[in-house]
Amino acid sequence: MPNSICIYGFHSVEAQLESSPECIVSVNIFENRTDKRLLSLIKLLDRLDISYRNCSKKQLDKLANNQKHQGIVAEILLPVLPSQNELEEYIDKLDNSVLILILDSIQDPRNLGACLRSANAVGVDCVIINKDGSAPINALVHKTSAGALNQLKIFQVTNLARTIRLLKNKNIWVIGLDGNSEQSIYSIDLTSSSAIVMGSEGSGLRNLTKQSCDQLALIPMNGNIESLNVSVATGISLFEATRQRNFNN
Numbered sequence: 001m002p003n004s005i006c007i008y009g010f011h012s013v014e015a016q017l018e019s020s021p022e023c024i025v026s027v028n029i030f031e032n033r034t035d036k037r038l039l040s041l042i043k044l045l046d047r048l049d050i051s052y053r054n055c056s057k058k059q060l061d062k063l064a065n066n067q068k069h070q071g072i073v074a075e076i077l078l079p080v081l082p083s084q085n086e087l088e089e090y091i092d093k094l095d096n097s098v099l100i101l102i103l104d105s106i107q108d109p110r111n112l113g114a115c116l117r118s119a120n121a122v123g124v125d126c127v128i129i130n131k132d133g134s135a136p137i138n139a140l141v142h143k144t145s146a147g148a149l150n151q152l153k154i155f156q157v158t159n160l161a162r163t164i165r166l167l168k169n170k171n172i173w174v175i176g177l178d179g180n181s182e183q184s185i186y187s188i189d190l191t192s193s194s195a196i197v198m199g200s201e202g203s204g205l206r207n208l209t210k211q212s213c214d215q216l217a218l219i220p221m222n223g224n225i226e227s228l229n230v231s232v233a234t235g236i237s238l239f240e241a242t243r244q245r246n247f248n249n
Helices: 010-019 036-047 057-063 084-092 109-122 139-144 160-169 207-212 230-247
Strands: 003-008 024-030 053-055 072-078 099-103 126-130 154-157 173-177 194-198 215-217
Touching: 003 010, 003 057, 003 139, 010 024, 010 036, 010 072, 010 139, 024 036, 024 057, 053 057, 057 072, 084 126, 084 154, 084 160, 099 109, 099 160, 099 230, 109 126, 109 139, 109 230, 126 160, 154 160, 160 173, 160 194, 160 207, 173 207, 194 230
Parallel strands: 024 053, 099 126, 099 194, 126 154, 173 194, 173 215
Antiparallel strands: 003 072, 024 072
16 A cells, blocks of 8 residues: 655645645645635646645644645555566667666655755656665655656666666666775766666665675865765765766767
8 A cells, every 4th residue: 555645835736736636635734824825725726626625724733744835735655666576678668868866865855855856957767765764755855856856767676686687687887986996986878778876875785785896986176175975975976967868979
């Protein structure tokens, strides 16, 4: 059975209505808000035949776990994420040069959401996350992803090293980001089918994940900080792959 979460804020709810309105269980609106943006959203709900109820601020605060909700909270069903078996079938159907993002134990939901947002921005073919050790898909991930969560193909696997071996057998080059590498991400050819692997916020790639990669790379930095936030590093790496592919087309 799919789980349900409460999402909040206009952008999150509007993104859900645009991509998967069938997953909406209920919509709750602040009873004292009557501005243009809310009226526009109510018209959309009516057009999609989705009912809503008026609530007090206290009720909405409770539903949103006291997060800033802008007067709108919706309960949605989260579909069960497909696993490695579905991933193999999916990859076999892809025709062009593949670009995949692998997230190894990203534990901060904001970082996970931001990584998904970058993945959607560059148009990756899919995202792979590990089941144990990663932040669960929750309202904060949904909100930070700015709607990207609804647009991406996301697979959840139990053994990331085994999944990487699968990708390598499919002739997908696997590059892990590691600050101790001596090779720059900018010097690697990312125009062929590639999977970019990002590690957790504190310790980076796990040893087994690192050993499973074809190649390790770093993002060169000239300042005095030791590392970038994982979501920033993800955006840089994915957009470098996109730059190379656009340049060679």
